[in-house]
Amino acid sequence: MQNRTTPGAMLKAMREKPPLVQCITNYVAMNIAANVLLAAGASPAMVHAAEEAGEFAGIASALTVNIGTLSTQWLDGMQAAAKAAASAGKPWVLDPVAHYATAFRRNAVADLLALKPTIIRGNASEIIALAGGESRGQGVDSRDPVDEAEESARRLAERQQAIVAVTGAVDFVTDGQRAVRVHGGSVLMPRVTALGCSLTCLVGAFAATVPEDMFGATVAALATFAVAGEDAALGAAGPGSFSWRFLDALSALDAETLDARARISAA
Numbered sequence: 549m550q551n552r553t554t555p556g557a558m559l560k561a562m563r564e565k566p567p568l569v570q571c572i573t574n575y576v577a578m579n580i581a582a583n584v585l586l587a588a589g590a591s592p593a594m595v596h597a598a599e600e601a602g603e604f605a606g607i608a609s610a611l612t613v614n615i616g617t618l619s620t621q622w623l624d625g626m627q628a629a630a631k632a633a634a635s636a637g638k639p640w641v642l643d644p645v646a647h648y649a650t651a652f653r654r655n656a657v658a659d660l661l662a663l664k665p666t667i668i669r670g671n672a673s674e675i676i677a678l679a680g681g682e683s684r685g686q687g688v689d690s691r692d693p694v695d696e697a698e699e700s701a702r703r704l705a706e707r708q709q710a711i712v713a714v715t716g717a718v719d720f721v722t723d724g725q726r727a728v729r730v731h732g733g734s735v736l737m738p739r740v741t742a743l744g745c746s747l748t749c750l751v752g753a754f755a756a757t758v759p760e761d762m763f764g765a766t767v768a769a770l771a772t773f774a775v776a777g778e779d780a781a782l783g784a785a786g787p788g789s790f791s792w793r794f795l796d797a798l799s800a801l802d803a804e805t806l807d808a809r810a811r812i813s814a815a
């Protein structure tokens with residue numbers, strides 16, 4: 549097997565064999581998330597109908613589930629797909645968007661957590677609340693700093709036996725034992741909707757490429773976003789031009805540049 553131990557090597561391996569990633573994401577994110585995966589070198593498929601989501605999970609190399617614009621029908625599709633992925637031993641990633649906001653979301657997330665996501669990716673408010681803490685979150689945007697979510701992330705990772713990634717100004721990733729921070733990105737990133745949702749899909753793509761190292765795959769996806777975000781911010785006049793520059797930066801990012809510029813520190 550070729551060396552797939554650095555973010556750059558993982559990015560290269562992903563592009564050499566683009567993984568088919570089933571993304572069950574929200575209406576807001578669907579287009580940008582698909583474009584993010586294509587720009588990074590993966591193959592996205594937005595397949596969510598209850599009638600086919602489980603069957604499709606048998607074909608895809610990884611699944612991502614995001615509850616951003618939830619409905620009962622979509623939840624049925626999410627559960628079918630998560631069950632199929634888990635029973636086939638394929639990685640699946642949960643993005644618990646604003647799960648604290650309503651009883652419908654809280655119940656949905658509890659049911660999805662019982663299906664054992666391999667990786668959970670959320671913002672600080674989402675991860676604090678998921679671990680049972682008091683978060684300041686109300687809607688989809690975080691109102692808490694990442695450093696205040698670190699202990700919650702460790703507890704959640706241990707409880708769920710999953711990798712937990714908290715994103716924000718500095719990202720935090722833990723499996724309950726190990727932990728790292730990923731630095732970089734741009735203040736314009738949270739001003740473009742659904743970049744976090746798109747990152748969840750990219751985490752799925754890296755997990756599909758490196759199934760032997762879910763922790764490393766998660767860190768690599770976050771580092772890819774951090775470096776591409778820095779590049780996109782150069783010359784961006786605001787969120788609009790940042791958004792298209794970000795796709796170009798992702799697609800232009802090469803393995804060597806990613807490894808040279810990724811800023812990952814032990815936590």
Ligand SMILES: Nc1ncnc2c1ncn2[C@@H]1O[C@H](COP(=O)(O)OP(=O)(O)OP(=O)(O)O)[C@@H](O)[C@H]1O
Pocket residue numbers: 645670671672688689690715716717718719732733734735736737738740741742743744745746747770773774777
């Ligand atoms: N202040 C910031 N500085 C640098 N990068 C940031 C900042 N805030 C967020 N990011 C980056 O933006 C990306 C998305 O993370 P974020 O935490 O905003 O997700 P989110 O809240 O789930 O977003 P959404 O719900 O809109 O999809 C990550 O790569 C993260 O590192």
Ligand SMILES: Cc1ncsc1CCO
Pocket residue numbers: 574576577616617645688741742745
């Ligand atoms: C704005 C918004 N509303 C529901 S999902 C979503 C995308 C960011 O999470």
Ligand SMILES: [Mg+2]
Pocket residue numbers: 643645670671688744745
């Ligand atoms: Mg989010």
